[in-house]
Amino acid sequence: MHTSSPASERGDVSRKALIEAALIEFASHSYHAASNRDIADRAGVNQALIAYHFGGKEGLYLAVFETISERIQSRLQPALQAIADNLAQSESSEAAQERRIELLQGLFESLVRLFADPGLKTSAQLVLQEQQQPTRAFDILYRRFMCEALQRVTDLVQLLRPEKSRDEVSLLVITLVGQALVFRAARTTVLRHLQWDDIKPAQLQAILQQVRANVLALLSPQD
Amino acid sequence: MHTSSPASERGDVSRKALIEAALIEFASHSYHAASNRDIADRAGVNQALIAYHFGGKEGLYLAVFETISERIQSRLQPALQAIADNLAQSESSEAAQERRIELLQGLFESLVRLFADPGLKTSAQLVLQEQQQPTRAFDILYRRFMCEALQRVTDLVQLLRPEKSRDEVSLLVITLVGQALVFRAARTTVLRHLQWDDIKPAQLQAILQQVRANVLALLSPQD
DNA sequence: TTGACTTAATCAAGTGATTAACTAACCTTC
DNA sequence: GAAGGTTAGTTAATCACTTGATTAAGTCAA
Numbered sequence: 394m395h396t397s398s399p400a401s402e403r404g405d406v407s408r409k410a411l412i413e414a415a416l417i418e419f420a421s422h423s424y425h426a427a428s429n430r431d432i433a434d435r436a437g438v439n440q441a442l443i444a445y446h447f448g449g450k451e452g453l454y455l456a457v458f459e460t461i462s463e464r465i466q467s468r469l470q471p472a473l474q475a476i477a478d479n480l481a482q483s484e485s486s487e488a489a490q491e492r493r494i495e496l497l498q499g500l501f502e503s504l505v506r507l508f509a510d511p512g513l514k515t516s517a518q519l520v521l522q523e524q525q526q527p528t529r530a531f532d533i534l535y536r537r538f539m540c541e542a543l544q545r546v547t548d549l550v551q552l553l554r555p556e557k558s559r560d561e562v563s564l565l566v567i568t569l570v571g572q573a574l575v576f577r578a579a580r581t582t583v584l585r586h587l588q589w590d591d592i593k594p595a596q597l598q599a600i601l602q603q604v605r606a607n608v609l610a611l612l613s614p615q616d
Numbered sequence: 617m618h619t620s621s622p623a624s625e626r627g628d629v630s631r632k633a634l635i636e637a638a639l640i641e642f643a644s645h646s647y648h649a650a651s652n653r654d655i656a657d658r659a660g661v662n663q664a665l666i667a668y669h670f671g672g673k674e675g676l677y678l679a680v681f682e683t684i685s686e687r688i689q690s691r692l693q694p695a696l697q698a699i700a701d702n703l704a705q706s707e708s709s710e711a712a713q714e715r716r717i718e719l720l721q722g723l724f725e726s727l728v729r730l731f732a733d734p735g736l737k738t739s740a741q742l743v744l745q746e747q748q749q750p751t752r753a754f755d756i757l758y759r760r761f762m763c764e765a766l767q768r769v770t771d772l773v774q775l776l777r778p779e780k781s782r783d784e785v786s787l788l789v790i791t792l793v794g795q796a797l798v799f800r801a802a803r804t805t806v807l808r809h810l811q812w813d814d815i816k817p818a819q820l821q822a823i824l825q826q827v828r829a830n831v832l833a834l835l836s837p838q839d
Numbered sequence: 840t841t842g843a844c845t846t847a848a849t850c851a852a853g854t855g856a857t858t859a860a861c862t863a864a865c866c867t868t869c
Numbered sequence: 870g871a872a873g874g875t876t877a878g879t880t881a882a883t884c885a886c887t888t889g890a891t892t893a894a895g896t897c898a899a
């Protein structure tokens with residue numbers, strides 16, 4: 394497997410191919426059940442390269458989570474940036490509050506699209522696995538995007554619900570996330586109950602509409 | 617490992633010990649990563665008994681899910697029975713509608729307690745795993761309790777939202793389930809964001825209050 | 840003695856890691 | 870600008886170890 398490119402690039406190609414292959418293998422089997430040989434075969438390289446480039450199986454596993462973090466971060470970036478901008482100017486008119494609800498609806502739309510996207514199935518599986526049995530990989534996920542995202546959303550909801558304690562607001566945010574998460578974490582049940590064979594564009598629209606309505610109902614002023 | 621009990625009982629003891637040990641091992645590692653030897657050691661029996669009693673590793677895996685299904689079913693039984701009773705008499709007074717919301721709050725309280733219970737951590741992990749990569753074990757779960765539970769809840773919500781289509785109601789139910797599910801599926805994130813080290817009784821009460829409020833907000837007449 | 844139950848021993852296959860040998864681009868040095 | 874050493878990258882072969890399954894022998898209440 395030798396290409397006619399500069400030596401420094403060849404290594405990068407192998408690294409990326411290994412991470413991509415490992416993402417698939419670690420997701421479809423678990424960490425222990427995925428084998429270095431299968432990963433290397435899928436990447437089209439020799440399995441000794443895993444030790445060479447990543448120090449071993451665990452190093453490759455962690456590298457996969459760096460990649461996952463970047464991808465999810467970039468998917469949520471626009472919606473999170475809009476929220477950060479709004480937080481900078483703490484206006485409290487009624488129109489401003491409505492605008493904040495719209496921003497949250499936008500974020501949860503991004504979240505639903507993230508969870509529904511078949512392309513992120515493998516990544517989502519790995520994240521869920523880490524939620525159940527966190528390893529050092531979970532720290533990567535939390536530091537890279539979870540912590541900041543949750544903080545910002547909680548800050549914004551706090552502005553909508555100034556009478557609530559911080560913990561109450563945090564709990565509300567968690568349940569809001571749950572409404573989107575369920576479409577990934579319990580996907581098979583969802584598909585069976587709704588008698589869908591997959592989440593196609595039409596189904597995605599129905600979900601988005603429901604989540605949008607829920608966010609409004611749970612955050613609109615009157616209660 | 618020979619007790620002085622009738623032969624017919626000895627087999628049962630081994631079977632149950634193996635299922636219990638397998639529940640733990642399959643959850644803490646995955647199906648492929650859990651080894652028959654570790655399971656047998658934990659159960660205190662010889663690993664050849666797995667083949668003898670269950671035909672092999674896969675048979676044991678399926679037997680574990682029969683046990684899980686029974687346990688979850690029995691936990692949800694009271695709340696589901698109350699809903700079934702209410703469905704039998706389709707009254708539509710305002711008081712009856714309020715009563716239905718209370719029944720749903722009761723069910724989701726059971727669901728939250730289920731997901732929060734540390735004793736069902738291993739079972740929940742296995743169910744989540746099957747959601748991501750369903751095998752024949754998922755069919756057991758769905759047939760044994762998921763299908764019926766979702767049907768009943770959806771039926772009840774349909775009575776509260778007669779103007780909505782069946783699919784819309786089903787989606788609403790799914791998002792309601794998500795509010796409870798998140799405390800299991802994203803538990804590590806939840807604990808970190810709220811800076812809890814575990815879900816103790818005080819925290820459980822806070823969660824129950826939030827979920828109860830959400831159910832009310834999403835199902836109360838005005839919208 | 841029968842028969843359900845249980846065990847230790849063994850099997851081929853697959854595991855992660857390591858090693859020495861090989862390749863090819865790069866960098867001096869003359 | 871060729872020669873030759875340097876280096877990162879890559880490979881096949883091999884290591885000790887674990888895997889699920891099988892088998893023949895053993896246990897013990899009925």
